[in-house]
Amino acid sequence: MLIQQPTAELLEQELKWDSVFAYDTEGFGPESLLGRTSDREVVLRRDVEAALRRLNPGLPDDAYHDALAQVTADDRTKTLLQVNKEKYRLLRDGVPVKYRDEAGRMTDRRLKLVDFDDPANPKKNRFLVVRELWVKGDTYRRRPDVLGYVNGLPLVFIELKRYDQHIDKAFKQNYSDYKDTIPHLFHWNALILLSNGVDAKYGSITSIMEHFSRWKRQKEEDPEPTADQPLLPLLLRGMLNKEALLDLVENFILFDRTEGELQKIVARNHQYLGVNQVIGKLLSKEPGMQAEVEAGRLGVFWHTQGSGKSYSMIFLTEKTHRKISAKYTFVVMTDRNELDEQIFGTYTGCGAATNKKAKAMDGKAPDRFTLIRRAQVEWMKETEICVVVSPEQGEVAEFRKWELDIVPHREKMVHRDLNLEFKKPEHPFRVVIVCAMWLTGYDVKCLATLYLDKPMKGHTLMQAIARVNRVGGGKKNGLIIDYNGMLKSLRKALATFAQGDRKGSDQDILRDDTEAVAEYGQSIRAAQDFLTGCGFNLDELIAANGFDKQAMILRGVNTVCETDERRKTFEVMADDIAARFRGIFPNPGLYAYDEQENAIAAIYNRLQESKESPDVSEMLQALYAVIDTAVTTDTLTVNEPPVRYELTKIDISRLQAEFERTCPNIKMLNLREKIEKRLEAMIARNPTRVDLYERYQEIVAEYNKEYNKDKDAVEVQKVFDLLQKDTQTRPERERIKEVAKELLDKLLSDKLQIDHWREKATAQAQVKAEIIKHLFVNLPETGYAEHEISARADLVFAHLYQTCAGTMAFHQ
Numbered sequence: 001m002l003i004q005q006p007t008a009e010l011l012e013q014e015l016k017w018d019s020v021f022a023y024d025t026e027g028f029g030p031e032s033l034l035g036r037t038s039d040r041e042v043v044l045r046r047d048v049e050a051a052l053r054r055l056n057p058g059l060p061d062d063a064y065h066d067a068l069a070q071v072t073a074d075d076r077t078k079t080l081l082q083v084n085k086e087k088y089r090l091l092r093d094g095v096p097v098k099y100r101d102e103a104g105r106m107t108d109r110r111l112k113l114v115d116f117d118d119p120a121n122p123k124k125n126r127f128l129v130v131r132e133l134w135v136k137g138d139t140y141r142r143r144p145d146v147l148g149y150v151n152g153l154p155l156v157f158i159e160l161k162r163y164d165q166h167i168d169k170a171f172k173q174n175y176s177d178y179k180d181t182i183p184h185l186f187h188w189n190a191l192i193l194l195s196n197g198v199d200a201k202y203g204s205i206t207s208i209m210e211h212f213s214r215w216k217r218q219k220e221e222d223p224e225p226t227a228d229q230p231l232l233p234l235l236l237r238g239m240l241n242k243e244a245l246l247d248l249v250e251n252f253i254l255f256d257r258t259e260g261e262l263q264k265i266v267a268r269n270h271q272y273l274g275v276n277q278v279i280g281k282l283l284s285k286e287p288g289m290q291a292e293v294e295a296g297r298l299g300v301f302w303h304t305q306g307s308g309k310s311y312s313m314i315f316l317t318e319k320t321h322r323k324i325s326a327k328y329t330f331v332v333m334t335d336r337n338e339l340d341e342q343i344f345g346t347y348t349g350c351g352a353a354t355n356k357k358a359k360a361m362d363g364k365a366p367d368r369f370t371l372i373r374r375a376q377v378e379w380m381k382e383t384e385i386c387v388v389v390s391p392e393q394g395e396v397a398e399f400r401k402w403e404l405d406i407v408p409h410r411e412k413m414v415h416r417d418l419n420l421e422f423k424k425p426e427h428p429f430r431v432v433i434v435c436a437m438w439l440t441g442y443d444v445k446c447l448a449t450l451y452l453d454k455p456m457k458g459h460t461l462m463q464a465i466a467r468v469n470r471v472g473g474g475k476k477n478g479l480i481i482d483y484n485g486m487l488k489s490l491r492k493a494l495a496t497f498a499q500g501d502r503k504g505s506d507q508d509i510l511r512d513d514t515e516a517v518a519e520y521g522q523s524i525r526a527a528q529d530f531l532t533g534c535g536f537n538l539d540e541l542i543a544a545n546g547f548d549k550q551a552m553i554l555r556g557v558n559t560v561c562e563t564d565e566r567r568k569t570f571e572v573m574a575d576d577i578a579a580r581f582r583g584i585f586p587n588p589g590l591y592a593y594d595e596q597e598n599a600i601a602a603i604y605n606r607l608q609e610s611k612e613s614p615d616v617s618e619m620l621q622a623l624y625a626v627i628d629t630a631v632t633t634d635t636l637t638v639n640e641p642p643v644r645y646e647l648t649k650i651d652i653s654r655l656q657a658e659f660e661r662t663c664p665n666i667k668m669l670n671l672r673e674k675i676e677k678r679l680e681a682m683i684a685r686n687p688t689r690v691d692l693y694e695r696y697q698e699i700v701a702e703y704n705k706e707y708n709k710d711k712d713a714v715e716v717q718k719v720f721d722l723l724q725k726d727t728q729t730r731p732e733r734e735r736i737k738e739v740a741k742e743l744l745d746k747l748l749s750d751k752l753q754i755d756h757w758r759e760k761a762t763a764q765a766q767v768k769a770e771i772i773k774h775l776f777v778n779l780p781e782t783g784y785a786e787h788e789i790s791a792r793a794d795l796v797f798a799h800l801y802q803t804c805a806g807t808m809a810f811h812q
Contacts, residue, residue: 034130043152129147137182144185157186167194199231271308281298385432386412386432389437422444452484455484458489520589527574527596556602556606719740720737728780736780
């Protein structure tokens with residue numbers, strides 16, 4: 001892959017990593033390139049043992065061998081995450097061994113695997129980037145793009161896609177497969193990095209794609225990257241410089257069981273920078289900063305909701321204890337009981353505090369609905385609504401004024417864990433009415449809508465509206481419905497807390513809905529005009545019903561896929577429409593565009609389906625048939641010189657006919673992407689193959705030129721190609737072309753007009769009989785035996801059947 005080399009070069013040249021290209025050049029054995037004994041090994045035993053001896057000198061050989069055995073152990077009774085957690089403890093805290101010292105006394109000691117205190121010292125740690133290393137699992141063999149090793153341990157996994165492919169593909173198609181097929185590669189993993197060279201994200205082995213993050217700044221004061229600035233170099237420089245990587249590994253990884261299921265957490269960019277700023281100020285020798293610290297003014301670490309303040313607290317306290325002094329005592333003060341519970345729960349869930357309030361779990365799995373279709377009214381009947389408010393004297397009588405019995409709600413708060421229940425998407429408790437509780441410090445990833453009917457301002461308002469901004473489970477943003485008219489207060493709060501670098505500017509963050517709806521309508525019209533320019537009428541799709549609508553959707557997909565540029569342009573337009581819709585839903589102004597939006601979304605969704613799982617098996621079978629009939633073998637005598645064939649004389653028209661006969665545009669584009677990716681890889685390894693790539697481009701251009709001809713002539717050409725023979729004269733070929741045109745005209749005006757002819761055996765027999773009759777009467781008398789005419793009649797019939805001729809007229 002073309003972007004692998006720049007990635008390796010940046011790590012090698014700028015960040016001073018050693019670099020190895022292992023693809024099919026590695027070999028095995030103690031003296032081989034990496035010292036592996038087989039392709040199943042992912043830990044570089046030679047480097048690990050060298051590091052153990054280098055960082056823990058003067059011990060008996062048994063101590064090193066014991067430590068190495070623990071490093072390479074693979075306990076198959078445990079899950080990948082369980083093994084990863086155990087290996088992480090060995091990495092951070094050292095490998096426990098027992099040995100007898102020189103005096104014969106039994107000694108316990110933890111052996112260092114890496115030196116966290118002097119990370120960049122080449123005499124302590126070896127950083128190695130390995131490209132395209134073959135790794136064997138129980139059944140499958142895979143070759144990851146880039147692996148980052150520290151002292152022989154594979155701590156970093158990097159998957160790279162082409163710049164024009166979405167980064168999600170690296171997660172779905174490659175990384176997920178590697179976890180299934182070669183899971184032992186991730187036993188020691190600390191970071192998963194995914195990139196297409198432009199966008200770049202990172203996460204842990206438990207992160208879903210929505211929880212992968214970007215690394216945008218090297219320092220707190222750095223500006224946000226511009227829209228045209230590639231993020232991969234920023235991520236590599238920020239996370240994989242030697243000091244930062246080992247800092248992240250040692251101090252910014254947690255294993256959290258707060259929400260029941262164990263999760264591996266890696267700090268986000270702002271958490272890493274913020275915590276290290278606090279640590280830096282605490283250790284600063286600068287007199288001014290020392291004076292501020294002594295006066296108790298360490299600084300303000302500001303978080304908005306959902307940005308991980310609980311984790312930041314743990315990262316800060318744990319790093320302080322580990323790197324500065326264990327004598328520090330931290331006091332966490334909150335202004336809400338629920339926030340106190342949340343932070344304490346996170347500390348205990350991460351093992352950073354003693355849990356004195358542990359509750360037994362019955363191990364029951366929540367009820368799950370197996371029916372895919374369930375009426376919305378049934379869902380609403382099952383929905384539970386609770387009132388969650390602080391208790392007060394006389395509350396029963398107070399609530400009775402509003403004809404509300406508060407006692408059942410108070411009983412729920414006392415006898416149930418409503419806090420936890422509301423966080424579960426599958427739980428029927430889906431609507432809660434609150435006053436002050438749960439408005440700050442209460443994180444619910446699945447919370448989608450917040451109704452406001454209480455006057456608020458300043459940071460309280462900011463905290464309240466931030467309840468719905470957690471990303472997860474496909475949710476990208478939340479909806480806030482204001483019954484109190486707090487727009488003025490919100491503008492003031494945003495100006496104070498959310499402007500960032502825009503402070504002092506006159507730009508208004510909030511936009512008027514009327515303007516947004518107008519822009520949404522403009523994006524709809526732009527997409528409709530684009531489709532019209534491509535030859536597709538969106539109004540016809542809107543008006544169609546039943547099977548006709550399905551056929552129109554497929555035709556729309558095929559239309560936008562006639563070229564790469566068309567498809568990409570349409571996808572950008574459709575994504576823009578969807579984003580604008582989400583931003584202003586449920587504004588009534590959207591209703592005017594429902595039909596157009598639904599039609600555009602139908603084409604887009606069908607296009608994505610086709611891209612995810614292209615089926616080219618039929619086309620490949622047809623190509624195999626062409627090759628079987630076109631390629632013969634001759635015996636080569638000893639003295640006969642080998643025959644050289646000129647690739648430029650290949651009959652492209654015949655291949656073109658097979659492509660057009662069996663493969664719609666979406667399959668063609670997917671196949672082209674695979675071919676181009678393969679050719680790019682070949683050229684990267686061997687630049688002399690560029691002539692092959694140029695010839696491929698010529699073939700594609702020739703194909704596109706022919707494809708854009710008049711559709712009637714193309715269909716005639718298809719039938720002509722099925723009928724012609726290589727030995728025929730020019731007049732005979734012209735006659736065969738006339739026969740093909742006459743046959744198509746006759747069928748289109750008669751037999752192919754039978755409704756659903758492909759589904760009726762009698763109609764199929766009539767079509768086939770008409771083809772045979774026409775060919776026997778009109779093909780040139782010389783050159784065609786009876787069995788050849790029958791065979792070609794079968795080919796023509798198969799072509800008409802597969803291309804749905806008669807249901808989609810050629811004269812469009």
